[in-house]
Amino acid sequence: MRNGIKEWVDGHVTITVRGKRFERMLNMAVRDGIRIWNIRRVGEEVTRCDILIRDYFRLRPLLKETGCRSHVEARDGLPFWLLRLRRRTGLAIGAALFFIGLYMLSSFVWSVEVSGTKMVDPRRVIQAAEQVGIKEGAWKVKLKEPLVLQKELLSLLPEASWVGIEIQGTKVMLQVVEKEAPVKPLATGPRHLVAKKRAVVHKILPEVGRSQVVSNQLVEKGQVLISGIIGNDARQQAVSARGKVQGEVWYMSNTSVPLKQTMHRLTGEKLEQQYLLVGPYAIYVWPFEKQSFAQAEMAEQRFLPSYAGYTSPLGWKTVTYAQTEPVQTEMSVEEATELAKKFAREDILQKAGKDAFIQDEKVLHVTTENGKVYVSIHFSVIEDIAIEQPFVGQ
Amino acid sequence: MKRWSRRLRQLAGGVLDLPQDVVLEVPRITMIGHLQMYIENHRGVLHFSEKELRLLLTNGQMIVSGEQLVIRAILPEEVLLEGRIGGVKFLETGPQSS
Numbered sequence: 444m445r446n447g448i449k450e451w452v453d454g455h456v457t458i459t460v461r462g463k464r465f466e467r468m469l470n471m472a473v474r475d476g477i478r479i480w481n482i483r484r485v486g487e488e489v490t491r492c493d494i495l496i497r498d499y500f501r502l503r504p505l506l507k508e509t510g511c512r513s514h515v516e517a518r519d520g521l522p523f524w525l526l527r528l529r530r531r532t533g534l535a536i537g538a539a540l541f542f543i544g545l546y547m548l549s550s551f552v553w554s555v556e557v558s559g560t561k562m563v564d565p566r567r568v569i570q571a572a573e574q575v576g577i578k579e580g581a582w583k584v585k586l587k588e589p590l591v592l593q594k595e596l597l598s599l600l601p602e603a604s605w606v607g608i609e610i611q612g613t614k615v616m617l618q619v620v621e622k623e624a625p626v627k628p629l630a631t632g633p634r635h636l637v638a639k640k641r642a643v644v645h646k647i648l649p650e651v652g653r654s655q656v657v658s659n660q661l662v663e664k665g666q667v668l669i670s671g672i673i674g675n676d677a678r679q680q681a682v683s684a685r686g687k688v689q690g691e692v693w694y695m696s697n698t699s700v701p702l703k704q705t706m707h708r709l710t711g712e713k714l715e716q717q718y719l720l721v722g723p724y725a726i727y728v729w730p731f732e733k734q735s736f737a738q739a740e741m742a743e744q745r746f747l748p749s750y751a752g753y754t755s756p757l758g759w760k761t762v763t764y765a766q767t768e769p770v771q772t773e774m775s776v777e778e779a780t781e782l783a784k785k786f787a788r789e790d791i792l793q794k795a796g797k798d799a800f801i802q803d804e805k806v807l808h809v810t811t812e813n814g815k816v817y818v819s820i821h822f823s824v825i826e827d828i829a830i831e832q833p834f835v836g837q
Numbered sequence: 838m839k840r841w842s843r844r845l846r847q848l849a850g851g852v853l854d855l856p857q858d859v860v861l862e863v864p865r866i867t868m869i870g871h872l873q874m875y876i877e878n879h880r881g882v883l884h885f886s887e888k889e890l891r892l893l894l895t896n897g898q899m900i901v902s903g904e905q906l907v908i909r910a911i912l913p914e915e916v917l918l919e920g921r922i923g924g925v926k927f928l929e930t931g932p933q934s935s
Contacts, residue, residue, distance in 0.1 A: 466883060468883055470881040473912065482885065482908035483906070483908070484885065492908075
């Protein structure tokens, strides 16, 4: 029946009507479609009511007809607010400027953040972003579509495999995912490959350089195997020699293995001790009586709650002792010899370096003395004998 | 003639089970406690004061008495009245006299 918002937007006035024939005027007004509300008698022949501004002017001929007189008491609604606002122009302008300023300031980029960089300098990312228009003080409206910007930024940053652009209010977040850089071979200067030890050349495969030896040739330590100087006498060039030279090297190994051996075996008995950790101190808590084994293996487990890089000063430590007992075993001479050979092989292969293999082995002699087996073995091992020797090229 | 039509209307109201206010030209009044009163089908305001509202109806008058009466809204056929309503009275003048 009534529409409060419309009344307020259109503006309404509170009037008092003085006259004997108010009811007649009211009926006529209502018939004419004039909206009148909040009608109340305030005295003899005096009535107060609310009316829209534009209806007020339509009411005036009716007032004249019925011999009533009106008087405006109060004004309310948007038109009167605007009038009041015009009187306070400064305030209105200030409020408007405030909103305009807020909107404008929020339409600029005020900070650029880079995340995810490992090898690339973040400043370089920011510089690249500046070239495509993302910088502090840039107008967001002028920025291109994020997908286009991403492509442009990616072409400026060859090290990155993906760049994510996210605009959050006035902040631009650049997330960089770097390419996994391939490992570059180290640049090497001119060099020879020389023999690491006295050996018989088994196989020689030069990649760069000129081979100076042939297979089955005995080489001394320090002898040039692949030369880094190529060309003839007239025209020479120093290169970084590269290649693979395998040589046969002889080793003698003397190993001793005791026939009686003592081993420690777990018995299955266990003891636990609980500690409370306070800062650097461990306070013994449980069990009440401290027990221990004569021989035992100890394992320690610590629990310290930590979150986001902060570790709690309070924690818990559990120490577990597992009881062990010594066990004596005795081997036959054959078993001991096999064990000695195994030890010797492992030892030789460790000495010979990687890619080495045993071509031949010969047990020279086995003696048993004082409860120990002494074995001496001759190994012939194929291994890499080349080592780089830099020289100053001409 | 008028009597005939009145008869016919009453008959239609009874047979078709229509609400009386639709068939007969009488007001329909909705009250919320004694605080608010909504009157439809009136024919104009005869008198209005703090203590009394007198409305013209098709067949007579209607008097609402109370205290601090305020007409919250008024339309050609509707009135929304507020205040402390004490009583409603009908003065029937009859169809013959009007």
